[in-house]
Amino acid sequence: MKTQDYSARHLQVLEGLEAVRKRPGMYVGSTDERGLMHCLWEIIDNAVDEALGGHGDRIEIVLHPDGSVEIRDRARGIPVDIEPRTGLSGVEVVFTKLHAGGKFGGGSYAASGGLHGVGASVVNALSARLDVEVDRAGKTYGMSFRRGEPGIFDDGRKEPSPDAPFTPFEKSSDLAVVGKARRGVTGTRVRYWADPQIFLKAAQFSYDDLVMRARQTAFLVPGLIMVIRDERGLPGTPAEDGPHEETFAYTGGIAEYAEYLARDQPVTDVWRLQGSGRFTETVPVLDDRGHMVSQEVERECEVDVAVRWGTGYDTTVRSFVNIIATPKGGTHLAGFDQALMKVFRKQLEVSSRKLKVGNDKVDKDDITAGLTAVVTVRLAEPQFEGQTKEVLGTSAVRAIVSRVVEQGLTERLTSTHRGDKAQASLLLEKVVAEMKSRISARLHKETQRRKNALESSSLPPKLADCRTNDTERSELFIVEGDSALGTAKLARNSDHQALLPIRGKILNVQKASVQDMLSNAECAAIIQVIGAGSGRSFDPDVVRYGKVIIMTDADVDGAHIRTLLLTLFFRYMRPLVEAGRVYAAMPPLHRIEVMGGRAGREYIYTYTEAEMRKKLGEMAKKGRTVKQPMQRYKGLGEMDADQLAETTMDPRHRTLRRITLADAARADEVFELLMGSSVAPRKDFIVGSAHELDRDRIDA
Known part of the structure; x- marks a missing residue:
């Protein structure tokens, strides 16, 4: 727009909106993705306010490929008649005047989300282009704005674009009739392009946030249908392979x-x-x-x-x-x-x-x-x-x-x-x-300083503690059974490796109450030894060991015990898992004794069936003889101390599997599915996953 075309009328229209453009953070919080989404909420909330008042039961939000967003509703439609004090149409008042709207005690809305009358006009001020269409009284009215100023875009036969030639209105604005509406049909459609002069280049509409808000709104307004359609095709989104649409409608309200x-x-x-x-x-x-x-x-x-x-x-x-x-x-x-x-x-x-x-x-x-x-x-x-x-x-x-x-x-x-x-x-x-x-955890923290050999200890007598006071170096091995404990005691480095035996399968805490968990001797011992409390009172800064390593047999029972222990850590000591301080030991399944060769007798440990077959093939090609039968470890107790140290406990040779938590909500669902009280979903999961079973891995 040239300077000589800038008339007094433009000053009047832009007077308030220029303040919005100069201080956008005051109105939408920021100019990043958060502010961009806030603008979208402002327009959506106007449509929801109509639904809240009993007008219209469907709202559609469309994310277009060109970066614009469109909000459609079937409510009463923005008033199109002339507002007497300003001499402007209701549409222009709503989109160009700050603190103007139907929510200032005029009786149009008993309760609404929009209150300050600045939402639509702020969005308009911060948009490179905004188009609004209103269906009322059998007609469709239309108006366009460029950075808050009303006028006409010359799109020709091309798709609407903020870069199209724009002619501002000079003497008076024109709310044009752009089509016909079916009898009895009312509603509003707003499509806008956020202004790149205001918002950061990297800012874009978040589909996940939009879905979360739409679902939330559908819960809060029973009977309202919220439709989200993404046509952008952005990588990493559900619309990556084509337009994606989701519909949300609930009747149960906030209880649901x-x-x-x-x-x-x-x-x-x-x-x-x-x-x-x-x-x-x-x-x-x-x-x-x-x-x-x-x-x-x-x-x-x-x-x-x-x-x-x-x-x-x-x-x-x-x-x-x-x-x-x-x-x-x-x-x-x-x-x-x-x-x-x-x-x-x-x-x-x-x-x-x-x-x-x-x-x-x-x-x-x-x-x-x-x-x-x-x-x-x-x-x-x-x-x-x-x-x-x-x-x-x-x-x-x-x-x-x-x-x-x-x-x-x-x-x-x-x-x-x-x-x-x-x-x-x-x-x-x-x-x-x-x-x-909570009280027990607090008392425990007060007395949980690491005890050395000369001090009395309130820790479980079955704990074989380590000597170091350096938490970062120390490791706690949770081992299955007393037989494994005996071997592990001889295999460990007592300077920094502590051992805590557990008796078989501990309580499934996913099904049990907090009281039952605290009353269970094995669970209580683990929490006491780790020494940082449990649940919401858990403090990762006072954990007594740098690593917690679950060391169970390499069989089905061992896997079950490991799952039960991980359930305890996930539910009651989750920050420890999130920090990557919980590990699973990887004991070998086989010991291959190779005869002859320059090195003489040699022992090779393998951890999977496939690895064992590969090693046997390599030995056969080299012409070396493998002693039969090979040793297949059923449990940790079958190893002697040297073997256990070399394969599972010595940091120089062992393999540990770190337990991580990438998605807490998804992990929560999986634990509830596998370890929770509901049997039917678990049965469906087992039946549905049966085709993935590898029969060759069954040790029978």
Whole structure:
């Protein structure tokens, strides 16, 4: 656009939007991918607000190959008539005027996510091009903007592009009728190209984030259909080989959302806690003459909470205000936490003798261990901290949420219904077990300094500890059975290698409660020896050994014991796995004794059937004789100390397999599938994977 074409009208239109372009971080948080996605949320949330008000039941988001994104809805459509104060069409007001919209107390929205009236205009200001089409009254209206300024793009017969010649409107804007709409069809379509002058070159729309948000919204607005279509063909995305589309629609609301978020076995069902409360606040409103005046307004706050406790110790809490996520919480979450503490402390006080609580006090972490919660509130014009709406600030909401949750939880925990009574009892026992586990871990940490030979030790007597005080050098071998222990004691380097024998197959902690795990002698011994606590109180900085090595027999039982041990580490000492400090020893399967040759008698160890056959072939080609029968190790106890040291324990010769955790969520699913309480999914997995079985690997 040339300088001489820049009229006074352009100054008026761009006056507010230029501030957005100069300080984009103030409105969208940043100019990287996070800010880019925030712009997209602004337009999507406008469509969701319509659905929330009962207008429209389908929203489509299309990621186009040219980098643009399109949002389509079937709601009422943006108003197209002239707004009297500005003389502009409703479409132009929404997309060019800051703090303009239908959410300032005019009665259009009882509860909405968009509140400040800047969302659509901010996106427009930060877009190289934005096209909007509105279906209303049998007509389709269209308007285009370039960096916030309305005008006309000359695309010719080509696809729409922000680089097409652009002519701004001079004297008055024109909301053109660009087509006909079917009778009764209304809705809005917004397509925009983010401005490369504002956003970083590497920033692009995240398909995974979009899917997560769409699924979340579909849960929060039951009956709403969210469709995501990716046409970009980016490598590493589901659309890599062609357009990819996913549809999300749920009818169960936040109860279904809590069930989806929960990964562990349930202790309780999903409990729905609902209620409302009223409060008054002083707000500025527009009078008939367009002046701002203060006025006392009575508000209603609707509270809907879904809670569910499981056997795990991870906590998952999602909070929302009018379906807008508040990842940093706010007054609604503070009220929720306050009610949890009050209710559980009261219930544990009532049942202190039965639950053997003693004088200990439960804290928030004990209560929220294994909790999955979705906390939602709906109210008109909530006060947020900033346009990014990450923290709710309306103070009256805290007391209302606290009261609703307190009443609902108390009813559940004191219910005489058989099902609720059994679940309440299990939940209170779990909370007490978490409290005792935390106190025990704290006491243990206070006394868990490594003991040397001259000091008394509270460690298990069956531990054969090492002498070094250097944690980085030290290694703990968890060995299967006393027979292997005897050989391992002779094979180890006692300076830095410690041994802890376990008796057979330990408890499957995926199925067991925290209390059962702590009561199990083998599990308790492992946790005590490692010395860093368990669960959420686990502290990787005070682990007593640099490496923890699981050394089991190279057979099916050994593999099962290793899986049980890994389940314990994954569930209760996960940071140790994440840090790559857990290993599996690789004892050999065969010992080949080769006769003759220059070197005389020679011993070769092999670790797989294929490796053994390869070595035999190599020896045959060299004309060397292999003593028959070859030794096939059934267990560690069959090796003598020298053999065990050379093959499995000596760092100069051994092979260790490091246990890593690339994807925690996926690992969680696998552990639950293989080790959890549900038999049917495990049976399906075994049957479905049967064709992958290699019969030659069966040792029979």
